[in-house]
Amino acid sequence: MQTPASFEYERATSVEGAIASLQKLGPEARIIAGGHSLLPMMKLRLANPAHLIDINDLTELSYVREQGDEVRIGALTRHVDLLDSELLAERFPLFRDAEVVIADPVVRNRGTIGGSLCQADAAEDLSAVCSAAKAKAVIHGAGGERVVAMEDFHIGPYMTAVGEGEMLTEIRLPLRAGAGSAHEKVERRAGDWAIAAASAAVWMDGGALSDVGIALSAVGLTTIHLTRAEDLLRGKAPSDELFAQAGEIASADCSPGADGRGAIDYKRHLAGVLTVRALRRASTRALNREV
Amino acid sequence: MQVSVTVNGEVVSREIEPRQLLVHFIRDTPGLTGTHWGCDTSNCGACVVLMDGKPIKSCTTLAVMCEGHEIRTVESLEVDGRLDPVQMGFHERHALQCGFCTPGMEMTARALLDENPDPTELEIRTAISGAICRCTGYKNIVSAVEWAAEYEASQRQEA
Numbered sequence: 001m002q003t004p005a006s007f008e009y010e011r012a013t014s015v016e017g018a019i020a021s022l023q024k025l026g027p028e029a030r031i032i033a034g035g036h037s038l039l040p041m042m043k044l045r046l047a048n049p050a051h052l053i054d055i056n057d058l059t060e061l062s063y064v065r066e067q068g069d070e071v072r073i074g075a076l077t078r079h080v081d082l083l084d085s086e087l088l089a090e091r092f093p094l095f096r097d098a099e100v101v102i103a104d105p106v107v108r109n110r111g112t113i114g115g116s117l118c119q120a121d122a123a124e125d126l127s128a129v130c131s132a133a134k135a136k137a138v139i140h141g142a143g144g145e146r147v148v149a150m151e152d153f154h155i156g157p158y159m160t161a162v163g164e165g166e167m168l169t170e171i172r173l174p175l176r177a178g179a180g181s182a183h184e185k186v187e188r189r190a191g192d193w194a195i196a197a198a199s200a201a202v203w204m205d206g207g208a209l210s211d212v213g214i215a216l217s218a219v220g221l222t223t224i225h226l227t228r229a230e231d232l233l234r235g236k237a238p239s240d241e242l243f244a245q246a247g248e249i250a251s252a253d254c255s256p257g258a259d260g261r262g263a264i265d266y267k268r269h270l271a272g273v274l275t276v277r278a279l280r281r282a283s284t285r286a287l288n289r290e291v
Numbered sequence: 292m293q294v295s296v297t298v299n300g301e302v303v304s305r306e307i308e309p310r311q312l313l314v315h316f317i318r319d320t321p322g323l324t325g326t327h328w329g330c331d332t333s334n335c336g337a338c339v340v341l342m343d344g345k346p347i348k349s350c351t352t353l354a355v356m357c358e359g360h361e362i363r364t365v366e367s368l369e370v371d372g373r374l375d376p377v378q379m380g381f382h383e384r385h386a387l388q389c390g391f392c393t394p395g396m397e398m399t400a401r402a403l404l405d406e407n408p409d410p411t412e413l414e415i416r417t418a419i420s421g422a423i424c425r426c427t428g429y430k431n432i433v434s435a436v437e438w439a440a441e442y443e444a445s446q447r448q449e450a
Contacts, residue, residue, distance in 0.1 A: 002331045002332075003310055003311075003312065003315075004310045005310070006308060006309075006310055007309060007310060008309065009292065009309035009353070009355050032353075032356075035351060035352060035353065035356070036333060036348075036351055039312075039351050039352075039353070040332060040333065040351065043331070043332075052309070052353075054355075054356055056356060080345075103333075103421070104336075104420045104421025104422075105346075105417060105418055105420065105421055106336060106339055106346045106347060106348055106399060106421040106422075107333055107348065107351075107421060109342075109345045109346060109347055110347055110348075110351070110352070190420035190421065191334060191420065191421055
């Protein structure tokens with residue numbers, strides 16, 4: 001029987017209260033939301049928090065809304081609500097692409113975007129999605145909030161910029177003209193981790209790619225941000241040849257391990273193919289919106 | 292700690308450790324062993340119950356997190372000897388052999404039909420994609436949910 005080790009439990013009634021508890025209890029305290037990343041880790045004793053602070057009552061952290069020149073997503077927003085969000089489907093369709101294939105519908109009823117990002121598992125889709133979309137993470141602490149770009153949010157395997165006494169409260173997605181995005185994933189079966197996945201976001205201006213975001217899941221120790229491919233594409237007109245070169249960079253710049261999901265060569269190949277597909281679909285979506 | 296959870300409309304109060312999983316809290320309640328404890332890793336779906344009407348995996352939910360919420364288990368489907376249409380569908384279409392996955396499948400199907408009374412085959416297959424059956428090959432389970440949807444549609448027409 002898998003049961004977590006003993007811990008103390010409390011329910012937060014406000015963000016400030018949760019942060020005060022985190023600060024009082026120290027590094028052995030963890031936030032729990034949906035629990036679908038943390039509880040499996042606790043059952044395996046890979047995580048052994050002495051205190052759990054349940055934030056499920058903080059419904060003020062569950063929203064997807066447009067505010068100014070951003071789409072803002074509360075950290076407690078569940079996967080099912082990301083999947084159903086028409087605003088995200090319109091502005092950042094890569095979210096819906098990803099959510100359809102994240103875990104299964106029952107798990108998606110509980111798991112949250114904040115939990116997914118804070119778990120910082122390299123095989124998890126939303127980290128790549130947010131990296132490609134050039135998202136920013138809002139981290140709350142006793143001294144107020146700070147805003148961290150995704151490339152600075154993930155600092156290592158299962159490690160994030162969220163420090164002691166802090167919690168992730170919001171994801172911000174900057175809105176820019178000419179946007180298109182897509183997420184491509186290959187998995188063995190529903191609910192399994194990706195063999196590989198690629199997220200791409202493009203911003204078109206006058207027929208050229210004014211900016212590009214590309215990130216890979218499950219083919220390295222962390223989410224892989226393909227900056228070399230982004231630099232190659234930026235400022236150029238989209239073409240199959242260009243995307244093929246980006247795919248080659250993806251294959252070269254990832255660092256997958258061999259496991260039951262596939263050999264290293266296969267995963268490198270897959271990362272390249274999925275990068276090309278994601279870029280092609282993202283730019284098609286951007287062009288269709290422009291017309 | 293003292294925890295009170297509403298299960299099938301009745302408040303169940305018990306002194307438990309915070310680490311107790313919902314599936315065990317439910318199964319430790321007299322008469323409520325219908326919820327099955329399967330893979331323990333949120334993969335198989337045998338432990339699915341409804342929390343405020345939505346299916347969740349009770350092996351990956353702490354009982355303490357459910358205080359203040361409504362839990363429904365498979366035992367709530369039959370009322371006064373009358374089976375729920377989902378159960379009738381499983382009976383009519385032979386949608387089980389060993390029966391281990393059945394409680395989770397039925398609760399998942401019940402939640403689907405509550406939200407979407409006329410699902411397509413793909414919608415049914417998607418809804419149950421978080422539940423594993425090693426006997427049926429799923430065909431008869433899909434067929435059972437279709438049977439239940441048709442039955443409920445016919446009941447609505449009569450009403």
